[in-house]
Amino acid sequence: MVSEKIRIRGTVQGVGFRPTVYRIATACGLRGDVCNDGEGVLIRAVGSEAALAEFIQRLQQECPPLARIQEIIRTSYVGEWEFADFAIAHSVSGTVKTEISPDAAICPQCQQEIFDPFSRFFRYPFTNCTHCGPRLSIIRAIPYDRSNTSMSAFVMCPQCEKEYYDIENHRFHAQPIACYNCGPQAWLERTDGKSITSSMFSMLDDVDAVCTLLQKGEIVAIKGLGGIHLACDATVEAAVQKLRQRKQRYHKPLALMARDIDIIAEYCIISAKEKELLTSPAAPIVLLKVRERREIPQNQSSIQNPKSKIQNCIAPSVAPGQNSLGFMLPYTPLHHLILKRMNRPIVLTSGNLSDEPQCIDNGEARERLGKIADYFLLHNREIVNRVDDSVVRVVGDKVQTIRRARGYAPAxxxxxxxxxxxxxxxxxxxxxxxxxxxxxxxxxxxxxxxxxxxxxxxxxxxxxxxxxxxxxxxxxxxxxxxxxxxxxxxxxxxxxxxxxxxxxxxxxQHHHAHIAACMAENGIPLNSPPVLGIALDGLGYGEDGTFWGGEFLLADYRQFKRLARFKPVAMIGGEQAIYQPWRNTYAHLIAADNWQNLTQKYSDLEILNFFKQKPLKLLNQLIEQNINSPLASSAGRLFDAVAAAIGIFREDCSDEGQAAIAMEALAESHNLNNPEEKPNYPFNFTFFDSIYCIDPSPMWLALLTDLQQQISPGIIAAKFHRSLATAIIEMVKHLSQENLIHQVVLTGGVFQNTLLLKQVAQGLQTLGIEVLTHSLVPPNDGGISLGQAVILAAYNLTENTLI
The missing domain is CATH 3.30.420.360 (Nucleotidyltransferase; domain 5)
Known part of the structure; x- marks a missing residue:
């Protein structure tokens, strides 16, 4: 017999790892114990060498679905352990090196139980087991034990305690285990404080009543897993408009939830990869291409037509001007129970006023959401950590993360x-x-x-x-x-x-961090040769004190060299230019040609007449005297400028990039092989002060000519995307020859534009260049912190600057 200490590191707490260890160890005839501690899982095992070898092999093969083994360290133990059998020991504290599992969507077994009238978990909205349920949202400390979570307020009843200690039960050592007798409870409230009676509407319970309320066009605030959401019927335009007005979120698309894949498939095209994401334990919001878009009369409620495959139309206000919808499936028992009778999608958006954090506390919700929602569905399980819904999409065959939160963080x-x-x-x-x-x-x-x-x-x-x-x-x-x-x-x-x-x-530096983040998630080793990073975004602070945002950087983890950029153009009014896109259009136009020439050549254009109503003398002074009008080589502001020129969110928008997103949707809807299509818009390439520059000036004159010839905005938008992609590819072709570049990183918020991303990536791959894009972290500023961290780590590992 031999004795070993076996250290397991990784995502191994709160995911059913100890029960798996117990089951396999017992099957292999081992004696010993297993416990959680600050470093992960510690196993003490006694048995034959063959039995230990089989144990390690099976542990890796039969790892629980939510677990991830990062490292197994086996150490021989010289001495004697007196174990009669194998047991699960109490957790011990210590230096924390383990991981916290993300919150996980309800598993099929628990889902079956909540709809089984003979199960004690029938219609219980907080049903969970070892393989699903809350994790990050309820944890206060490591190790992940009930006493260190918000479930510590609920004492297990005898039945739950029996299942908790039953090795054969899928709730064995499930920390949030609970039932009607001992666990959290949900209840319905009116926001006006008046009482609710069962005679108001037929209902099985308060959770079921929410479905009836949504079907009647009401807005309900629903406390879920990592925050409180606002919900309404997504097919009732009046309800969606009411929600937007009350929430003060006037334009951004709203997230949707549907009972099952079949309902989503009525509205969107779903690929195999997208279905896999929707049904995964992470259960993110997945951006899906719209199958059909039909408008419904305002204030008309949705009445199902049994003869029509598309039962109801999504209200136009859910995602105005978009070709995609963000759908998710129910990821908690609470959501499944609400949607059981709902044969159409609901809006499920963050419970907040526009731009504020999502509410997580009952009192906070009553105070901040009382004028938005008509009803509250609340519960008494504390949300310790606010966790928003994650947002992803599939580009080609690769997942692109837009927002990394529930289901992914903090893995x-x-x-x-x-x-x-x-x-x-x-x-x-x-x-x-x-x-x-x-x-x-x-x-x-x-x-x-x-x-x-x-x-x-x-x-x-x-x-x-x-x-x-x-x-x-x-x-x-x-x-x-x-x-x-x-x-x-x-x-x-x-x-x-x-x-x-x-x-x-x-x-x-901001854009160096963007590039390093993409390198890190793609596994580029520390001492690899530099890549060419193309970082396109709204803006970031540059090395020269100006704002950057259209950058071509030769970069590794330690340093970078700016090889090329977009032509810097004034952001008139500073931050105002982000929310009033016409300011960018004017700045770009007068950078392309003087105003007198423009008015002479294009005097009949609506956009120029629009500018005549603006205080142009004052705007020119701001630019000339550099008053709150910093120069920015921003690709994001170029997109805004073109969008405003063709009439998209010209006057104002509520969110950065909103005009660009709407223009992308318009471009996607137009066939690039349209007979009206003309050759690409031209861009100039200049070289000054040891740096190349992409100058859009000739593009602007060609675009104004198209407007003069009454070319449709959709065709202009499509041409702009294709022309910009071509210009980027030509710049890379030139830089790669000069600098022997074989890898190109595409990063920054502008590369959330799938049309541009695909065109640039395909063009570079045709040249034989390897293209690296984001998947694990967002290309937007949500990935910046990873880049900052690895750059600093590289400094330390090569220069030993920290210690």
């Missing part, structure tokens, strides 16, 4: 070769779409999406979540990485933390 990202022996590092992320990142021992732990920090409530949530992660993982950073922008709140907080803890701080 670690394994870093490429060369990053194994790194000190603890904290990266603070960006200002918009913020995440932060903890780096340790070859892996990166990204927070869930935390939103835009310019909102005070979002910034408070950011600080709270950062403190929680630092405590959960007992992470004591030896250095902090921040964005170079001096006014980002994340950067200011990073400086405060560095000063308070007397550790070094390192400002990282």
């Amino acid at each position: 670690p990202i394994i870093l490429p070769p060369g990053f194994e022996n790194i000190p603890p590092i904290l990266a603070m992320g960006s200002e918009l779409k913020n995440t932060f990142c903890l780096l340790r021992e070859g892996e990166a732990i990204l927070s869930q999406h935390l939103g835009d920090l310019e909102n005070a409530a979002a910034f408070n949530t950011y600080q709270d979540t950062l403190n929680l992660y630092l405590n959960l993982f007992q992470h004591q950073p030896q250095a902090i990485a921040i964005d170079k922008h001096p006014e980002y709140l994340s950067s200011k907080l990073g400086k405060e933390l560095a000063t308070a803890n007397q550790i070094k701080i390192y400002p990282i």
Whole structure:
């Protein structure tokens, strides 16, 4: 007989790992025990060498579905352990090196039980087991035991306790186990405070009543897993409009939930990969191509037509001007029970006013959502950590993450070769779409999406979540990485933390971080040769003190060289240019030609007449005297400028990139082989001060000519996308010959534009260039923190600058 200590690291707590160890060890005839501790799972095992070998092999083959083994370390033990059999021991505390599992969608077995009248979990909205249910959203500390979660407030009843300790039960050591007798309860409230009686509508229970309310056109605030959502019938235009007005979210698409895949398939085309994502334990929102779009009369309720395959039309206000819809399936028993009788989709959007963080507390919801919702469905299980719904899409055959949150965070990202022996590092992320990142021992732990920090409530949530992660993982950073922008709140907080803890701080250039993040998630080793990174976004603080946003950087993890850029153009009014796209159009036009020439050549154009109503003298002074009109080489602002020129969100928009997103949808809907199509719009390529520049000036004159000839906005939008892609490919072709480049990274928020992404990627692949894109982290600023962290790690590993 031999004795071994077996250390398992990875996602191995709260995922049914100890029960699996117990089952396999018993089957292999081993004696010993298994426990959770700060480093993961520790096994003490006694048995023959053959039995131990079989045990290790089966452990890897039969790993629980939510678990991920990162490392197995076997150590011989010299001494004697007195074990009569194999047992699950109590957890022990210690230095935290383990991982926290993301929240997981309800598993098929639990789903079957909530609809089984003979099950004690029949219609229980908080049913869960070892393989599904809340994790990150309820945890306060490691190890992941009930006492360290918000379920500590609920004492298990004898029946739940029996299942908890029953090795044959799928709830064996499921920390959130609960039932009607001992667990959380849900209830319905009117937001006006009046009482609810069963005579108001037929219902099985309060959860079932929500379905009736939604069918009647009411707005219901529903407390779910990681936050509170606002819901209404997605096929009733009046209800959707009412929700938008009350929520003050006037344009951005709203997320949808449907009872099953078949209902989603009535409205959208679903590929095998997209179906896999929808039905995965992560259960994200998946952006799907619309199958059919028919408008319904306003205020008309949805009445099913049994003769029609498409039972109801999605209300036009759900995703105005879009060719895709964001759908998710029910991921908790609560959602399944609500939608059991719902044969059409519902809107399920964050419970907040526009731009605020999602509500998670009952009292907070009553205060902040009382004027938005008509009813509340609340429960008494505390949400410890706010976790938004994740958003993904499939581009080609690859998943692109738009927002990384529920179902994915905080699962670690394994870093490429060369990053194994790194000190603890904290990266603070960006200002918009913020995440932060903890780096340790070859892996990166990204927070869930935390939103835009310019909102005070979002910034408070950011600080709270950062403190929680630092405590959960007992992470004591030896250095902090921040964005170079001096006014980002994340950067200011990073400086405060560095000063308070007397550790070094390192400002990282925004677009270098974008590129490094994409390199890291694609497994590019630390000491690899430089790649050509194309970082296109709204803006980021540049090395020269100007704003960048259309960059071609020769980069590795340690350094970069700016090889090319888009022509810098003034952002008139600074931040105002983001929300008033016409400002960008005017700046681009007068950068392309002087105003007198433009008015002479294109005097009959509506866009020029539009500008005559603006204070052009004042605008020109702002540009000439550089008053709140910084130069920016921003590809995002170029998209806004073209969109406004053809009449898309010209005057104002509520969100950055909104005009560009609408223009992409318009371009996709037009056939590029249309007979009206003309050759590509031309771009100039210049070389000045050791840097190449893509100048859109000739493109603008050609575009105005198309407007003059009354070419449709859709064709112009499609031509612009194709022409810009061609210009980017030509620039890469030239730079790759000069710099012996074989790999190109496509990153930044602009590359969420699938039309541009596909055209550029296909063009570069035709040239024999390997193209790297994002999948695990977003191309937008949600991935910035990973890039900041690996750049700082590379500094340390090569220069030994931290210690």
